Structure formats: structure tokens, C-alpha cells
Amino acid sequence: MSDLTIPRDRNDDYSAAAVAARQALVRERTGASIEHVASYSLDPGSLPGNVEGFIGAAQVPIGLAGPLLVNGEHAQGEFLVPMATTEGTLVASYSRGMKLTRLAGGITTTVVEDKMQRAPVFTLPSAREARHLAGWLDEHFAEIAAAAQETTSSGRLIEIQRFFASKMLYTRFNYTTGDAAGQNMTGKATFAACAWIKRNYPGELHFLLEGQFATDKKTSVVNMLHTRGKRVVAEATIPSALMEEQMHVSNDKLFSARLKGQLGAFMSQTNNNGNHSANGITALFIATGQDVANVAESSALYGFSELLPNGDLYVSVTLPALIIATYGGGTGLATQRECLEMLGCYGSGGVYKLAEIIAATVLAGELSLGGAVVAEEWVSAHDSLGRNRP
Structure with a gap:
């Protein structure tokens, strides 16, 4: 057996001596x-x-992209966007998309839903008793919500969704979580709520706090349809002449490529019919202290574009499961806090603003990469900016 032991200090494991050891x-x-x-x-x-x-x-190197012009309800004006990455061309590409959308009048952003959940599964003696529990949860929602509320000052239980399978009732306890991402918060609150249910339900039941139906840090259809975190939309309209001037491609060719990409996404059964949402989201997550594993869910994207009768191109992205925070977790650490402050998003009241900035950044990146692929500039851009070898 190995004698290798990592040094620990039970009194202060972050002291200079413990770190040095x-x-x-x-x-x-x-x-x-x-x-x-x-x-x-x-x-x-x-x-x-x-x-x-x-x-x-x-x-991790941080590059500055922008300025990004956002016409949001929470993010308004021009923003300099910090992006932490080791991939050459990424910051330049996003900046190019930001220039295009800025010249077109900016990107309009809207947060349409806000939900974080824990998904316990209840096992009962039969399917009929599972159905009975579902009705009982409706009748006693106020008491269940009060039990959950005792564990948190910022989280609030807003609904309990129910899904039946065999003699089990799969649920999604949906919360608003303020400026925190809320996974730990909802876990603690839901455990308290389930304990109250077990004590007060007039029948036999067992529960498992997480039935893998919240799909934490895994992409899923249920989260794309029902929202996990923030559901935010970014949209813009790009004049045809501006697209040709800045991207060297026509709107009709870009739209045609979009249709081909839609089919490819459908054939591959991906969670994303866009180009590379994970690139921009990951770079912003690292810079601002988000839980980077949440990119697995947050990069899910519904892209939609429309070639308008006058030749302009309407483009939009919907991020249905953007999991972010401006308070707690890694957001208060030194460089991460500075990057959030750069965006004017640190602390209380900043999370919707950050959601809008991220969605607008993603849309800018989708346009830039899409244009580069159609204009056959993608490979040459990586050759010139993405190589650090002789």
C-alpha cells in the first residue's frame, strides 16, 4: 500500500504552511x-x-471582445466582454460578430423564464396511489412551499411538476433563486419539503431526493422544454448590404446554409442547432466564476432565422437552460469578481443582466462563425490566428 498522503491542516488548511507543504x-x-x-x-x-x-x-488568458451593443431590459448599452480561453481566433471571431450586430443597431435580449429545480422521485405501492399523491401535492402546495422556505431567504418554490411512470411519481420542484445559481439551495429546500410530505402524507411512500430528472450538469430535452436556470432570447435583424460588407457573404446564402445545418442537427440529434454556443458560454463562465460543468446544460440552443421580404436577415438564439450566478460560488473570487464588475453585473440584482449579455454574445458568435464558414474564411482564420507553432 502506498504511503502517499496529501498534507492537511485541520485547523487552517488554507494557511501558508499548509499550502507550502x-x-x-x-x-x-x-x-x-x-x-x-x-x-x-x-x-x-x-x-x-x-x-x-x-x-x-x-x-487562463482573458481576451477582451466587443464592444457589444445590447438592447435588453436589464443590460442596456455597450459592454466590453471578458472571455477566458486558450483557443486562438475565438475572441476575434466574437468581436467580429459584435461589430456586425452593433452596426445593425444592437441585439435585443429578453429573459422569459427563471426556474431552478430539484427532482425527487416518490415510490408508492401502486400507480393509483401515485396518482393520489399527485393530487395531494396540489392540495397541500402552500404547506410544502412553507417547509421549503424555512431553509432559504432568497429561494422560492413556485410549482411542482409531476410525471408518472409505473408506481412512481417523478417530480420537478421549481424555484426562483435570486442572484444565485441555486443547485445547492434547491437541494436543501426540497429535502425539507420532502421530509414534510413524508411526515404528513396519509399513506405509505418513499422518496429519493434526486431521481435524475433535473438532469443536473447533463443536457436533456426536459430542461430544454421546461427551462433550467434562465431561459433567455437574443435577436437581431441584419441588413443585406451590411452582411456583405462585414462578412463577405449574402443573407440568402447564409440563410440557405442555415437550412442545411438545421437538417444536420436533426440527423445527429444534438441539443443545439447552432454553430458553437459552448465556446462563448465557456469563455464567459471561466472569466466570471460560474460552475463550468453547467456548460453541459447551458450550451443548449434553439436557433431561428428568417429571410425577410426586403432581403434583411432576422436571427435569434434561445438559451433554454442558462445556469449562472452573480452572487455566491466562484463569483466573489478575485479575478472572477473583477470580470463581473467589468460587465456591471457583480452582486445583487445582476443575474438577469448577465444572462442578457451572455445570450447576446452567443448570437454574435453564431453570426461570425456562420459567416466565416459560408465565406470559406473559417480555415484561413484559424491558420492565421489560431496557431502558436512555427
């Missing part, structure tokens, strides 16, 4: 110098709740 272990056992990993400006004392076994920081 782990760094020394890495150097001794692996031979890696970790010169850059061990160089950072953040305060380790701010990290409890964010990381364990801390040894240093990963430095």
Missing part, C-alpha cells in the same frame, strides 16, 4: 517545478467553500 509534496513526488501554478494574487483565505487541497491557480 502540498506544493513541496508535488515537487518531491512528481518532479514538476509548479513555478507558475504556485504564483497567484488571490487570497487563499477566501477559498473555503470553493476548493480543497489548494496548491495554486490555473491562469
Whole structure:
């Protein structure tokens, strides 16, 4: 058996001595110098709740894209957008799309739904008793919501969706969560609610707090249809002459390519009929301290475009499961907070604004890459900007 043990300090595992001990272990056992990993400006004392076994920081380059013109209900005006990435051409491509949409008058954004859920499954003796429980949940919703509310000051249970299978009732407890992403919040609240149900339901039942129906950090049709996080729409209209001037492609050719892409997306059964929403979302998530694993859900996209009678092109993206926060989690760490402040989104009241900025950024990126592919500039752009090798 190996004698390898990672050093821990039960009293203060983020102290300089504890960090140095782990760094020394890495150097001794692996031979890696970790010169850059061990160089950072953040305060380790701010990290409890964010990381364990801390040894240093990963430095991801941040590029500045924009300006991005947003005509939102929460995000209004021009924004400089920080994007953390190691992929050459990405920031340049998004900036190109932002220029196009800015010259066209900007991108209109709308947050249309806000839900975060936990999805317990209840097992009953029979299907009829599962049906009875569904009705009982409706009758006692106020008491169930009150039990959930005791665990949180910012979350609020707004509905319980029900789905039947065999003698089981799969549910989705839907909450609003304020400026937090809310996965942990909804878990704690739903456990309290389920405990109340088990105590008060006049019959036999068992529950599992998560029946894999919230599909946490996994893409799914149920979340795309019913929303997880923020459902936000970004839309713009691009004049034909402007598209040809900036993207070197006509609106009708771009629209034709869009139709071919729709069929390809349908054939491959993807969660996304766009080009590369995950690129922009991931870069913004890393920069602003979001839980990057949520890209699995947040990158889901419904793209729609329409060639108008005058030759202009209407374009839109709908992000049905954008999971973000401007408070809590990694948003308060040093560089992440600075990037949120750059966007004017840090802290209370900023989450819808951030959702609109992200959706507008995604639309700009869809237009830029779509134009590059049709104009046959995609490969040459990567050759000139995306290579750091001789």
C-alpha cells in the first residue's frame, strides 16, 4: 500500500504552511517545478467553500471582445466582454460578430423564464396511489412551499411538476433563486419539503431526493422544454448590404446554409442547432466564476432565422437552460469578481443582466462563425490566428 498522503491542516488548511507543504509534496513526488501554478494574487483565505487541497491557480488568458451593443431590459448599452480561453481566433471571431450586430443597431435580449429545480422521485405501492399523491401535492402546495422556505431567504418554490411512470411519481420542484445559481439551495429546500410530505402524507411512500430528472450538469430535452436556470432570447435583424460588407457573404446564402445545418442537427440529434454556443458560454463562465460543468446544460440552443421580404436577415438564439450566478460560488473570487464588475453585473440584482449579455454574445458568435464558414474564411482564420507553432 502506498504511503502517499496529501498534507492537511485541520485547523487552517488554507494557511501558508499548509499550502507550502502540498506544493513541496508535488515537487518531491512528481518532479514538476509548479513555478507558475504556485504564483497567484488571490487570497487563499477566501477559498473555503470553493476548493480543497489548494496548491495554486490555473491562469487562463482573458481576451477582451466587443464592444457589444445590447438592447435588453436589464443590460442596456455597450459592454466590453471578458472571455477566458486558450483557443486562438475565438475572441476575434466574437468581436467580429459584435461589430456586425452593433452596426445593425444592437441585439435585443429578453429573459422569459427563471426556474431552478430539484427532482425527487416518490415510490408508492401502486400507480393509483401515485396518482393520489399527485393530487395531494396540489392540495397541500402552500404547506410544502412553507417547509421549503424555512431553509432559504432568497429561494422560492413556485410549482411542482409531476410525471408518472409505473408506481412512481417523478417530480420537478421549481424555484426562483435570486442572484444565485441555486443547485445547492434547491437541494436543501426540497429535502425539507420532502421530509414534510413524508411526515404528513396519509399513506405509505418513499422518496429519493434526486431521481435524475433535473438532469443536473447533463443536457436533456426536459430542461430544454421546461427551462433550467434562465431561459433567455437574443435577436437581431441584419441588413443585406451590411452582411456583405462585414462578412463577405449574402443573407440568402447564409440563410440557405442555415437550412442545411438545421437538417444536420436533426440527423445527429444534438441539443443545439447552432454553430458553437459552448465556446462563448465557456469563455464567459471561466472569466466570471460560474460552475463550468453547467456548460453541459447551458450550451443548449434553439436557433431561428428568417429571410425577410426586403432581403434583411432576422436571427435569434434561445438559451433554454442558462445556469449562472452573480452572487455566491466562484463569483466573489478575485479575478472572477473583477470580470463581473467589468460587465456591471457583480452582486445583487445582476443575474438577469448577465444572462442578457451572455445570450447576446452567443448570437454574435453564431453570426461570425456562420459567416466565416459560408465565406470559406473559417480555415484561413484559424491558420492565421489560431496557431502558436512555427
